[in-house]
Amino acid sequence: MNDISPKENDILEAARNRFAHYGFSKVTMEEIAQDVGMGKASLYYYFPTKEDLFKAVINKEQNLFAGEIEKLFYRKITAENKLRNYVKKRLEYFHELVNLSTLNVNTLVDIKLMFKELFEDFEQKELDLIQRILDEGKKNGEFDLKMHRDTTKIFLHLLQGLRLRIIKFIKDNRMEKENYDELKEEMSGFVEIFIKGIRV
């Protein structure tokens, strides 16, 4: 999925917008085909099922997020700031997923099962990215990590936990601004405490 043709990219864009507006179940392949000005048969050539298309949309979003984090590694900023950036961008990506209704409370279990693998791979990717930031900070002399692997997992799980708490407030794929702002504040408070907690 890393090499996407312009046509495929158009499809993914159109699909993303449809799913974000109407939710997975209400969107038809017909509509998406129309959006990109192609026949239904041609669309099925690229994506045999709606699930495949949705998976590709999510996969693209995941890659975009991971790509943004990868870019951080080329910047001359402290590991601390990379960690802050990670939390900020991860929240934005969460917001995007909420819009894509992957986190809709009603469909959460179904979709999570359907895309279990996709989410598990992504969790591994997240662990790797966080680990890289922490390793960098350790090498730089910024971070003191007694139990290294665990710190990475704890950080990931704390972030996941804060988001999980908020999911119950999500209705119709929309997160209230109030909840988003609360989460944003908690995340930034959390990351500051965490950074200080692992600082040399």
Added chain:
Amino acid sequence: MNDISPKENDILEAARNRFAHYGFSKVTMEEIAQDVGMGKASLYYYFPTKEDLFKAVINKEQNLFAGEIEKLFYRKITAENKLRNYVKKRLEYFHELVNLSTLNVNTLVDIKLMFKELFEDFEQKELDLIQRILDEGKKNGEFDLKMHRDTTKIFLHLLQGLRLRIIKFIKDNRMEKENYDELKEEMSGFVEIFIKGIRV
């Protein structure tokens, strides 16, 4: 519910054991009455409905937990150690609630609605207890809290989040030892990072 007669206490004990073994829905008032050797009518005198009885059981557990934390305030230990103790005892209390099936994934929404008030009051109580520990640490010169109220809330929400993550692994009111051990390790790693993160 703070002044409980010995008879009431017997009922609560029996009910707690029944609920823990069979789950809320499978237990009848008849069975509980039999366990304590009283007529069903007498039981209804104390608790007009099974929901009332269940609420009283949960309330008792909440008070036991809060009581254990209150006791910490009379001990000559650092605020740091109080926070460690808080996390440890809170995890044990969570385990107890899992056994009482209040967190059964299938009934979670129902029971949470049924006992919404009970859980909200308890959340406020938890905020107060954590705040007290943090305040003590601030007064002692142990903790540096820039945004005081927020630190309390972030701490509570991080704990809630770590537990929420684990709830999805709970089946039939039983938490696998493996999951419990993982949670325990995460909690203790978390609390150490957090303490260092707020230390002067």
